[in-house]
Amino acid sequence: MKQRAARGSRGTAPAKPSARKEQSAARRDAIIEAALDEFSARGFAATRLDDVAKRAGVAKGTIYLHFADKEKLFEEIVRTMVLPFIDVVEAAPPDDLPTRAVLGNFIDMFVREVYLTRRRDVLRLVLAEVPRFPALADFYYRNVIERAIAALRRVMSRAVARGELADDTLVRFPQLLIAPGMIAIVWNALFERHAPLDVAALMHAQLDLIFGKEKAS
């Protein structure tokens, strides 16, 4: 029967990995998705795995087939959501656009790939909960922060070398480039209904501070 099923699926979709594994992987994804929702809404400690299971449409026990425990589930979410982003970060090719344009692209990328996706929730979750997950802080620092900071430093060094910037302030504090993005995420999580903050505008404003206001825009 398994044989036949395999043969059958081979006919329809030659690359398909045993429907069994597929289902399993789909469930795992559903759990991660559901857990991210719940963790984002309530925080790590207040999230009930029961609710995660319900939202993911699986039984509670199924969660434990994929994740050793609640902590590992949390950590896996961060890893899973963050890893694909690492490539994006690294890929940032400083080709030979003017630095200002490179950073403009960076801002667009941040808005598109982080702010408008679930990664924004992951980011807030990391801010809020990571102090209780030191191992995760390490992972996050090494795989995201360190690389992003290094990439930004390269860009800014080039800008100094090319005479686009008068001094090395931004080389020493590349954090100033992301600070507006972070602030916007936090601000809107807390005060959106009081006074929504426009991420892109805020980040571009910071760009203006750095390179001077663009003439036409």
Place this chain on the structure above:
Amino acid sequence: MKQRAARGSRGTAPAKPSARKEQSAARRDAIIEAALDEFSARGFAATRLDDVAKRAGVAKGTIYLHFADKEKLFEEIVRTMVLPFIDVVEAAPPDDLPTRAVLGNFIDMFVREVYLTRRRDVLRLVLAEVPRFPALADFYYRNVIERAIAALRRVMSRAVARGELADDTLVRFPQLLIAPGMIAIVWNALFERHAPLDVAALMHAQLDLIFGKEKAS
């Protein structure tokens, strides 16, 4: 025994507020102090009132004589720690120093009154937990954020009026003035051991971006 102790303290402060009330207030403060420690270290949900009581040196039941429940305790901490700060914020006197100097003072004040005090912990706690305390978000917005933003806007408007700034970017986005401070708090909470970030330096760097690098420093 407890009676005797009470009588003793009545001896030291014979003045007005019946030793009874004094004791009670002292206990309340101890609870707030202890609770802030615990909430900061573990987050709201993971904090045990048992531990708070132990740390405060009172019985668990005593907490309920001062706070209706765990949530109210949390909210009271934020209120209690934040209220004295409101005055500080408002007091910011835009006298007639050059705006740059006014903001320099603001930075010093932030470092001294927030970064180096328990208020830093409160701030992180607010970032992390407030999404689950909407009432608190409202309170915080109205009593801290709104006023601080308004104050900063006043300062920046004046700077524009005086010709110290070329445009109104900072009037529209006063958040850019605090962003570096916030980033530093979060960064150090997460990554201090990997790469500590110097708040004051970061904030002053931002000031340089806004007003141009100071000649002599």
Place this chain on the structure above:
Amino acid sequence: MKQRAARGSRGTAPAKPSARKEQSAARRDAIIEAALDEFSARGFAATRLDDVAKRAGVAKGTIYLHFADKEKLFEEIVRTMVLPFIDVVEAAPPDDLPTRAVLGNFIDMFVREVYLTRRRDVLRLVLAEVPRFPALADFYYRNVIERAIAALRRVMSRAVARGELADDTLVRFPQLLIAPGMIAIVWNALFERHAPLDVAALMHAQLDLIFGKEKAS
């Protein structure tokens, strides 16, 4: 109120330790009693603390005020039930009755103090569960077995010395003196309804094997 109660109880029973502690101790005893019932009936793993609590007339949480966890509760039962018996065992006074009479008394004691009490249940529980509680096996060996064996050896050595026994078989294997008692406990736990076994008779029969049949009985 506390004052008055204290005074009141002081009047009625001068030695009474704060009704509070009394209650607490009573509850602890009730839990031990109830837990022994349940453990005996179902074994360690199959016992639900819920049932123990119900039977003891306390809330489930109360169990944890007195015992760290299910294992410790089990161990405490054994310790609590066994410790008072240790004295009984040691007290065995080999005065100068003929050894046969001493052992006759020992049998009576065993029947009275073990077989007809909850200690019989504890003993079965130990047989059945102790392999999974090595620490308890140690405790039990050192505090019960070792002493009982030593006491029996002393008695039997004296019997040899006095010429009451022809050889040292029983000095080498004092276990033969208790074997019938143990067998009877196990037998009746398993097969009582098929063929009840009379402990006292069985143990006395063994005594007859050792010293020869008594003439009159």
Place this chain on the structure above:
Amino acid sequence: MKQRAARGSRGTAPAKPSARKEQSAARRDAIIEAALDEFSARGFAATRLDDVAKRAGVAKGTIYLHFADKEKLFEEIVRTMVLPFIDVVEAAPPDDLPTRAVLGNFIDMFVREVYLTRRRDVLRLVLAEVPRFPALADFYYRNVIERAIAALRRVMSRAVARGELADDTLVRFPQLLIAPGMIAIVWNALFERHAPLDVAALMHAQLDLIFGKEKAS
């Protein structure tokens, strides 16, 4: 792959019982073997069928192809391990050796066929768990105990009739013949590392009590 392996084994044993049935029976045996290991080590309730399956090298579901549920598996183990022993018990040929020699042989048989085999574990398991398996107690009583006791009674009656024993104590309490064996099993399960007990020596010592010490040994 499994298919091929099966075909392969069909090659080696082409005879009668379809390789299929053979395989199945082997699996069943492996499960029983594995389950006995686990039950012995942890007791009935604490044994995980997952572990049994792993140890037996089969999938968890396979257990349910052979046994209705965990209880039936347990009961089957006892039945399976005990049935072959019944014959051994019954076979005990009272030929016309002196009774002492017959019992000597019995002891050797007990040591060889029980003490040194898995039957010892089964026996302990029965002692520990059977109170929760009344049906099993019945089975065990009827198929082992009753017959063994009857056989021993026959032997002892003959001994009385032949004048080898002065009275009928052992006819009334044949349990005294096995008590030492049982005690040794239990003792060593609990206290072997503290003070190992020699079964054979203990049982022979009991024989000495019954028939008097042998002259030469």
Place this chain on the structure above:
DNA sequence: CATGAATGAGCATTCATTCAT
């Protein structure tokens, strides 16, 4: 027949909250 992923009832343990003293 065999597999092992999925299920969900079951249970130990925790902890906010209450209340008799």
Place this chain on the structure above:
DNA sequence: AATGAATGAATGCTCATTCAT
């Protein structure tokens, strides 16, 4: 007012059992 023992609802996790493949 203060205490801390008691409560019991809540929840993470386990594991016997089922069933689609």
